[in-house]
Amino acid sequence: MPRILLAATALIITGAACASTVIAPARSVPKADAPLVCELQITETRTGTELVARAHASRALEGTYALDIRQRGGGGSATIRQSGEFEAAPGKPVLLAETTLGGPRRSIEAELTLTSGKITRRCHSADL
Numbered sequence: 001m002p003r004i005l006l007a008a009t010a011l012i013i014t015g016a017a018c019a020s021t022v023i024a025p026a027r028s029v030p031k032a033d034a035p036l037v038c039e040l041q042i043t044e045t046r047t048g049t050e051l052v053a054r055a056h057a058s059r060a061l062e063g064t065y066a067l068d069i070r071q072r073g074g075g076g077s078a079t080i081r082q083s084g085e086f087e088a089a090p091g092k093p094v095l096l097a098e099t100t101l102g103g104p105r106r107s108i109e110a111e112l113t114l115t116s117g118k119i120t121r122r123c124h125s126a127d128l
Helices: 003-021
Strands: 027-028 036-044 049-058 061-073 077-087 094-103 108-116 119-124
Touching: 003 027, 003 036, 036 108, 049 061, 049 077, 061 094, 077 094
Parallel strands: none
Antiparallel strands: 027 036, 036 049, 049 094, 061 077, 061 108, 108 119
16 A cells, blocks of 8 residues: 555656646846847746747837747648837836747747847747
């Protein structure tokens, strides 16, 4: 009987560790002292994968962003492109995009490009 209980406990602990690994977000945030910083956050959940794109600035900036998301799966592939303008203030992250996609994180590739004057920053999901 103790062996069965020990095995069941090991399975529960292993399952909890796997669940926390799957739900933990991956983030890409370069140096905080840069005038413009891009952030991609990708979180795998039980219902799909959540992707969040943000811009951070150390001073007031205006610029444009482009977000490219590619997803591949057994049924084919999809490409989502979103772009626009943003205004950033110091210490106030700007939410540029937030979406939930079906499928696992490994099926998604994303790139965020921020441009403000001569400054260009890129975040890529492969760097996460």
